[in-house]
Amino acid sequence: MFNVLKYFYRLIVKGEVMKRLINIFFNDNIKSLEAFIKTKELFEKRGFEVSETFKEEAELSICIGGDGAFLRGVHNSDFPKVPFVGINTGTLGFFQEISFDKIEKFIDDYIDGKYIVEKIRLLECTLKTNDIIFSNKCLNDFVIKSNSSEIIHLDVYIDDNHLETFAGDGLIISTPSGSTAYNMSAGGSIMYPTLRGFQLTPLAPIFSKVYRTISNSLVIPDTSILKIVPLENQNKKISFIADGIEKGYTDVSYFEFKKSRFKLYKLVFNENWYWINMKDKFL
Numbered sequence: 001m002f003n004v005l006k007y008f009y010r011l012i013v014k015g016e017v018m019k020r021l022i023n024i025f026f027n028d029n030i031k032s033l034e035a036f037i038k039t040k041e042l043f044e045k046r047g048f049e050v051s052e053t054f055k056e057e058a059e060l061s062i063c064i065g066g067d068g069a070f071l072r073g074v075h076n077s078d079f080p081k082v083p084f085v086g087i088n089t090g091t092l093g094f095f096q097e098i099s100f101d102k103i104e105k106f107i108d109d110y111i112d113g114k115y116i117v118e119k120i121r122l123l124e125c126t127l128k129t130n131d132i133i134f135s136n137k138c139l140n141d142f143v144i145k146s147n148s149s150e151i152i153h154l155d156v157y158i159d160d161n162h163l164e165t166f167a168g169d170g171l172i173i174s175t176p177s178g179s180t181a182y183n184m185s186a187g188g189s190i191m192y193p194t195l196r197g198f199q200l201t202p203l204a205p206i207f208s209k210v211y212r213t214i215s216n217s218l219v220i221p222d223t224s225i226l227k228i229v230p231l232e233n234q235n236k237k238i239s240f241i242a243d244g245i246e247k248g249y250t251d252v253s254y255f256e257f258k259k260s261r262f263k264l265y266k267l268v269f270n271e272n273w274y275w276i277n278m279k280d281k282f283l
Helices: 002-012 030-045 067-076 101-110 274-283
Strands: 021-026 050-052 060-065 085-088 116-129 133-138 141-146 152-158 161-168 170-174 196-203 218-221 226-230 238-242 244-247 253-269
Touching: 021 030, 030 050, 030 060, 030 101, 060 067, 060 152, 067 226, 101 196, 116 141, 116 170, 133 141, 133 238, 141 152, 141 253, 152 170, 161 196, 238 253
Parallel strands: 021 050, 021 060, 060 085, 085 253
Antiparallel strands: 116 133, 116 253, 141 170, 141 238, 152 161, 152 226, 170 196, 196 218, 226 253, 238 244
C-alpha cells in the first residue's frame, strides 16, 4: 500500500515514467517454478516489472511455496513495510491464500484494489549470553530446547514475577499467527491472528514431587514481558529456534520476549479467509 501510493505520487506529481515493481520469491520445486513463470508472465503482460530478489521500492512481495517459503521470504527481507501475499504450492500453506488455479484472478483483484491489508503482530526476543546480546523477531514462534536429549531446566518470569521452574523438553513461545503451527501440535490453544497476546506452551513437561510445572499453554497479554532464565547448572548448549531457523548457544543468561514494534503487512483477498483456511486445513 505504501509503495503503491509512492508510485502514483512519482507518476502524477513528478511526471516520472516508471514500471510498478513486484518481488517474487519461490522455492525449488517444480510446481513453484511453474507458478513463478505463470505469475511473472501475467504481471509483465499488465505492465509490471518483476524482481526475484527483494527490492525495497517494490509495492508487493509474493512468496510461492508453503509456509516455510513464506517465512523465509519474510525473514530474508527483514520484515519490511512492503506487503506480502502467498501462492500455495506446498502442503499446509496456512499463510498462502492464493491457489495455483486462482493466480490470474488474484492479479486482477490486486490491480483492482479488491483486498485488505492485515497488520500481523510480531514477537521479539532479546537473548543474552556471557559474550553477546542481540534481538530477533518472529512471525510464528520461538522455541527453546536442550541441544541434546537431556531435560532442560528453565526459570520462567512474567513481568519479573517468578511463575515456575520448568523441567522438560522445552518451551514454545508463539504469536497468534503461529498458534496453528508447532504450538497447536504441542497441545497449545489457537489464537485469532489479531488478538493482542502471545502464548507459552510446554514441550513434554515433567510433573512430579520434585517439579511443579503448568502442563497447559498459557496466554500472556502483549503488554507483559516474558523472561526465561536457564538454571545455573544449565551450562550446556541450548537450541534457540526462530521461525524454524535453529542456532545453538552456550552460557545463556536469559531470553526476554515482548511485543515487537514491527508488524508484517499481508494482503487478504477474502475477509473470511482465516475460518475457511481453518476448516480446509484441519477438519
